[in-house]
Amino acid sequence: MAKILIPTPLRPYTDKQDAVDAAGATVGELLADLTRKHGGLKAHLFNDQGKLRSFVNIYVNDEDIRYLQKEQTPVAASDTVSIIPSVAGGVETVIAPGSPKPRSGEGGPTLSNDEIKRYSRHLIMPEVGVDGQLKLKAAKVLCIGAGGLGSPVAMYLAAAGVGTIGLVDFDVVDFSNLQRQILHGTPDVGRSKLASAKDRLNALNPEIQIDTYETALSSENALQLFEPYDVIVDGTDNFPTRYLVNDACVLLGKPNAYGSIFRFEGQASVFALREGPCYRCLYPEPPPPGLVPSCAEGGVLGVLPGIIGVIQATETIKLILGVGEPLVGRFLIFDALRMKFRELKLRKDPDCPVCGTHPTVKHLIDYDQFCGVTPAQAAHTASTPVNNATELTALELKARLDRGDKLRIVDVREPNEYQINRIAGSVLIPLGEVPRRYQELDPEEELVMQCKSGARSARAADFLRSVGFKKVLNLRGGILDWIDKVDPSQPKY
Amino acid sequence: MADRGLTISADVDAAIRRHGEETYPNECCGALVGRGDRVTDVAPLPNTTDEGPRRRFLVRPSDYREAERRAGELGGELLGFYHSHPDHPARPSQYDLDHAWPTFAYVIVSVASASAKDMTVWFLKEDRSSFDEGTLHHGENTHSDAAPAVHR
Numbered sequence: 001m002a003k004i005l006i007p008t009p010l011r012p013y014t015d016k017q018d019a020v021d022a023a024g025a026t027v028g029e030l031l032a033d034l035t036r037k038h039g040g041l042k043a044h045l046f047n048d049q050g051k052l053r054s055f056v057n058i059y060v061n062d063e064d065i066r067y068l069q070k071e072q073t074p075v076a077a078s079d080t081v082s083i084i085p086s087v088a089g090g091v092e093t094v095i096a097p098g099s100p101k102p103r104s105g106e107g108g109p110t111l112s113n114d115e116i117k118r119y120s121r122h123l124i125m126p127e128v129g130v131d132g133q134l135k136l137k138a139a140k141v142l143c144i145g146a147g148g149l150g151s152p153v154a155m156y157l158a159a160a161g162v163g164t165i166g167l168v169d170f171d172v173v174d175f176s177n178l179q180r181q182i183l184h185g186t187p188d189v190g191r192s193k194l195a196s197a198k199d200r201l202n203a204l205n206p207e208i209q210i211d212t213y214e215t216a217l218s219s220e221n222a223l224q225l226f227e228p229y230d231v232i233v234d235g236t237d238n239f240p241t242r243y244l245v246n247d248a249c250v251l252l253g254k255p256n257a258y259g260s261i262f263r264f265e266g267q268a269s270v271f272a273l274r275e276g277p278c279y280r281c282l283y284p285e286p287p288p289p290g291l292v293p294s295c296a297e298g299g300v301l302g303v304l305p306g307i308i309g310v311i312q313a314t315e316t317i318k319l320i321l322g323v324g325e326p327l328v329g330r331f332l333i334f335d336a337l338r339m340k341f342r343e344l345k346l347r348k349d350p351d352c353p354v355c356g357t358h359p360t361v362k363h364l365i366d367y368d369q370f371c372g373v374t375p376a377q378a379a380h381t382a383s384t385p386v387n388n389a390t391e392l393t394a395l396e397l398k399a400r401l402d403r404g405d406k407l408r409i410v411d412v413r414e415p416n417e418y419q420i421n422r423i424a425g426s427v428l429i430p431l432g433e434v435p436r437r438y439q440e441l442d443p444e445e446e447l448v449m450q451c452k453s454g455a456r457s458a459r460a461a462d463f464l465r466s467v468g469f470k471k472v473l474n475l476r477g478g479i480l481d482w483i484d485k486v487d488p489s490q491p492k493y
Numbered sequence: 494m495a496d497r498g499l500t501i502s503a504d505v506d507a508a509i510r511r512h513g514e515e516t517y518p519n520e521c522c523g524a525l526v527g528r529g530d531r532v533t534d535v536a537p538l539p540n541t542t543d544e545g546p547r548r549r550f551l552v553r554p555s556d557y558r559e560a561e562r563r564a565g566e567l568g569g570e571l572l573g574f575y576h577s578h579p580d581h582p583a584r585p586s587q588y589d590l591d592h593a594w595p596t597f598a599y600v601i602v603s604v605a606s607a608s609a610k611d612m613t614v615w616f617l618k619e620d621r622s623s624f625d626e627g628t629l630h631h632g633e634n635t636h637s638d639a640a641p642a643v644h645r
Contacts (some may be wrong), residue, residue, distance in 0.1 A: 008570060009594040010596075012596050044621070050547070054592075055592045055594075057554045083629070084557055084558060085557050086554055086592075087592070088550060088588075089522075089550055089586065090548045090588050090589065091520075091581040274547060275545050275548065306566070476552070
């Protein structure tokens with residue numbers, strides 16, 4: 001028998017007494033006797049698994065039983081046992097404030113027998129369990145892009161039972177996607193990526209909802225698109241959209257599970273949580289246009305988006321469950337050739353223009369302009385008139401060659417690209433070698449600079465003019481346009 | 494239970510708002526002291542969370558004991574706790590629910606960009622399934638020297 005001191009909030013369950021007697025030789029036995037006598041206490045002291053709740057502290061005299069023998073701590077009749085609350089609270093990590101607690105049982109959402117079978121390997125983990133699975137079911141995640149990164153992200157989130165997955169994309173499945181974009185299969189080539197993705201995800205898990213948005217993400221639609229979602233997953237492949245996703249996430253206070261890939265290297269982080277940095281804290285300004293090649297220009301190892309996308313999916317699930325340490329304030333860099341992960345510490349920049357203490361970006365801006373992408377560069381194969389002084393089209397090149405004009409075609413791609421396809425008679429000088437090899441070229445000859453799609457060759461042409469070449473033209477649309485318009489027998493990549 | 498109310502004096506209202514603004518962008522927390530459904534004093538408490546004070550608060554057992562002791566000294570009882578939600582609505586979170594005590598009044602003040610906005614009061618349902626929102630009444634100051642009764 002020992003005396004137990006009852007804190008204010010629990011006194012309604014002990015007939016207003018601030019101290020009651022209970023029998024037992026250990027704390028556990030005393031508490032069992034206490035809750036037998038005062039049944040209303042049980043739910044507030046113990047959780048569904050019969051464990052003391054984390055915010056319930058039991059002291060024997062002045063010692064916390066966590067530092068004694070926990071519930072096996074012996075108690076003598078002369079001891080005083082106190083129940084002392086910790087009081088804790090705070091704002092949500094992810095799930096919208098005020099959303100009802102997902103509970104198994106009466107009222108709230110539940111798992112069907114099929115779902116229990118499907119998610120059983122989650123349900124037996126203490127970190128997930130039924131409550132965690134219901135959080136996943138209630139969660140809404142938006143994937144920007146249904147391509148390399150979006151494929152593993154959406155597939156694993158669907159398999160894990162994330163209740164609503166949104167996909168934003170406007171592309172069509174191409175043969176060149178299949179090396180890495182595992183949402184799509186060979187029969188899907190030519191279909192819209194969203195239709196293909198929806199079929200694949202529904203086949204994987206018919207219990208979840210797939211929302212598709214066949215549109216280009218823009219400053220006009222981003223906030224509205226993001227609004228209903230808890231987590232945004234950035235699977236984009238270009239800087240304007242990356243800054244747009246970041247800024248929209250910061251403005252809406254939604255976490256951005258970020259990933260990017262190039263050749264053998266990948267990056268991942270979680271941006272835009274209120275206490276953590278955003279993408280602009282890391283990169284306040286975009287790189288000069290053309291400096292960082294895209295995957296279409298530089299290539300990417302097919303499995304790389306698998307590795308990085310799965311990290312993004314993992315972080316998304318952790319945010320939803322509220323478990324573990326999120327990848328916030330940490331920038332993960334993966335090198336597949338060395339098979340090494342490195343981690344950089346990131347700090348929230350108080351002067352960040354979006355998430356700093358005195359933000360200057362308070363609404364979405366023109367991100368093409370911000371990243372220095374002019375509409376002409378964004379669509380250099382479009383049918384806007386050609387600047388005859390500096391450019392020519394594939395058809396014009398063909399006509400001039402047929403006429404017998406003396407032209408030197410300089411291919412500035414990499415040797416492995418040149419191996420795949422080329423314009424007959426061209427010479428290969430990769431862009432990086434142009435500054436030390438340009439003297440191989442004759443300034444008297446008329447030069448046509450050419451690459452895959454026209455961006456790298458435009459920079460090579462600019463360079464040559466800067467060192468005194470007068471007759472330099474750029475092949476607009478590159479070899480891709482050449483194959484489309486002139487020589488369809490060659491393969492495209 | 495659903496229409497339970499809580500009456501706070503103008504001084505208490507001002508003290509909670511001021512505390513929330515002072516600690517912004519971190520969360521503040523403190524005890525509500527009074528009698529019945531009338532809060533007459535607040536006792537600001539240190540936020541001892543180690544999970545990041547921008548989105549969490551924690552009142553340690555030792556501070557809880559101190560709050561009960563102080564409530565007795567002031568001739569009242571501990572009625573509950575208040576805390577702030579920096580840049581979030583004055584609605585209880587799942588985390589608040591998971592850590593709530595019965596019968597206590599939970600006052601939440603929303604602080605947006607260092608400026609206190611909405612204030613609400615919540616009571617845990619008996620089955621712990623959710624909170625009931627109470628009605629916050631604004632009463633007269635109960636004693637003219639109420640301001641010094643706000644302890645640090």
